[in-house]
Structures are given as structure tokens and as C-alpha cells.
Amino acid sequence: MPQNKIQFQPGMPLSELTERFGTEAQCEAALERARWPSGFVCPECGESAHSMFLAEGRKYWQCTHCRAQTTVRSGTLFHASKLPLTKWFQAIYLVTQNKSNISALSLKRHLGVCYRTAWRIKHKLLEAMAERESRRLLTGVVLADDAYLGGVHAGKPGRGSENKVPFMAAVELNDEGHPQHVRFDPITDLKGSTMANWARTALHEAVHLVTDGWASFSAAGAVVAEHGAIIVSPRQSSDLEVFEWVNTFIANLKTAIRGTYHHFDFEKYAARYLAEAQYRVNRRFELRSLVDRLLRTCARTEPCSESWLRLGVVRTS
Numbered sequence: 001m002p003q004n005k006i007q008f009q010p011g012m013p014l015s016e017l018t019e020r021f022g023t024e025a026q027c028e029a030a031l032e033r034a035r036w037p038s039g040f041v042c043p044e045c046g047e048s049a050h051s052m053f054l055a056e057g058r059k060y061w062q063c064t065h066c067r068a069q070t071t072v073r074s075g076t077l078f079h080a081s082k083l084p085l086t087k088w089f090q091a092i093y094l095v096t097q098n099k100s101n102i103s104a105l106s107l108k109r110h111l112g113v114c115y116r117t118a119w120r121i122k123h124k125l126l127e128a129m130a131e132r133e134s135r136r137l138l139t140g141v142v143l144a145d146d147a148y149l150g151g152v153h154a155g156k157p158g159r160g161s162e163n164k165v166p167f168m169a170a171v172e173l174n175d176e177g178h179p180q181h182v183r184f185d186p187i188t189d190l191k192g193s194t195m196a197n198w199a200r201t202a203l204h205e206a207v208h209l210v211t212d213g214w215a216s217f218s219a220a221g222a223v224v225a226e227h228g229a230i231i232v233s234p235r236q237s238s239d240l241e242v243f244e245w246v247n248t249f250i251a252n253l254k255t256a257i258r259g260t261y262h263h264f265d266f267e268k269y270a271a272r273y274l275a276e277a278q279y280r281v282n283r284r285f286e287l288r289s290l291v292d293r294l295l296r297t298c299a300r301t302e303p304c305s306e307s308w309l310r311l312g313v314v315r316t317s
């Protein structure tokens, strides 16, 4: 079973975290490599010629061309954070290497920071994952279905209900019928126009889309190359073998979210929690390298303020 291969793969040992990222200097050097793998590039003008100086213990890069001064953190997700990078690296380790999702409350205890700081760290890391995943387009054969956070899959005609957050779950299959990548996208409703917009955001135009026979899915099918609707009555795609992978991923996602985030406002932060699940599924065979990968993503993610984080909206540009 693929699940076993995933569960038993080696992750990054805790000893490696402390050996590689145990000091502030090691973390700064790692962030520098992640941000500028081929050497410094001025974030203002894109030139590489620069000088360096130290001020108040901080390393500054000064662009020779436009004179802009930059630290390794400025303009990244770590911008304006007073937290040592060692704590950030520990958070990246805990968020990526844990078998299940880790709550802000657990992060608070592991990192020895206050809850509000832990919440900010957690949501900033989720925002980085969400932005990284927002550009993913599924290709080939894609199975898709609607699902709900905060309740069981609703059947026709009472699809959705109050206090449940609807989302689309889509799974890309390879030629052998094995799942490759997934997308989990919050949606506002199940109208045709919403489905069409979802398909434009989530699917490559050459996709062969497979759904059940719910009428709105035809609007999604209209913007891709092919659409196969499997008609069942009453609508029970959760019982159909062809949708097995979609249902497996939906079930795993619900278990992970329910088991970690007991009291969160599903509706408000659904986009980020779904993106976290999507990020982890799409890198499920690469556990060991996830610390380095998420670090690179954070280095390329623009700063986000707490007030922005609390809006619960994911940046997609």
C-alpha cells in the first residue's frame, strides 16, 4: 500500500536539525543560501554587485547600483520577526516532520513562546505553503468531488448545510491509475459559475475531468478538454470505486484537521488549513527534504502581517 511507503519513509532526524541549524549563524547562512542560491540579488533593482557591512550585530547587503540596504530576512516571510531564526527552523521542522498536523498550542509548548507568537508562526508557515500551492495546475486524468469540513458529505438534494465549509477535492491520476497530485480548494457554493472558476484555477485546460453527475460539474467540464460524468442516483459518489482515491484523501484530510484543530473557525481559515493538507500530500514521498524545501519557500514568500493573517485570505499573486 502506498500509505505504508509514506508512513515508514525516513524523515529528518532531530539530531540533524540541531547539527545543521542549531545556532543563529547556521540558520542565517542557510536562509542566505535559500534566498540567494547563486549569490546576492538586490530585491529592489535585481543587480548583484554589492558591499557588506555589520550594524548592531546584523549583516547588511548594500546594492552598488541603487544603494538599497537589505538584511537576509527583509522582504521574506521572516521580515520584522523578533524571533531567533533557530526558533523558526524548529517550527519548520515540527510543522513538516510531524506525522499529523501540529496545532499552534503544541507549537507554543515545543518552542517555548506565547500562544499568539505560536499562532503567527503557524499561520505564516501555512501562508507560505498556500502561496506555493496556489499556482499548481492538475494535469491528465483528474477525479473531483465536493466535500465538507465540519460535517459529513451531504447528499442530494440537501448538499451543504449551515456550519459546513464546502470545498473541492481533486486528485490527478497517472497512467497506472495511481494518485499523483491533489488540490483542495474552498468554494463558496456549488453553482456552475463557481465550478467553472474553480476549474480554471485548479486544472490544466487539457485535463480529462471525471465527476459524478451533479449538474454544476458540467460547467467545470466545459473549460477543460474532456468531461466524463458518472451518473448515479441517488447521488452517492462516496460509494463508487472510481472515486476511491478522492474519498481516501478527503477522509485523511478530515481526520488530520479534526484531530488537530479542535476549535478553529473552519470557515475563516479553511483556505490555509486545506492548503497545508494539499502541500503535505503533494510532497508525501519527500519527508526528509521538507525542512529545506519549506525554508526555500519561506525565503521567497513576501512578509505578511498579523492583521492580514487574521483575515484568513490566501494571497494568490
Ligand SMILES: [Zn+2]
Residues within 6 Å of the ligand: 042, 043, 044, 045, 046, 047, 063, 064, 065, 066, 067, 068
Ligand atoms: Zn539595487
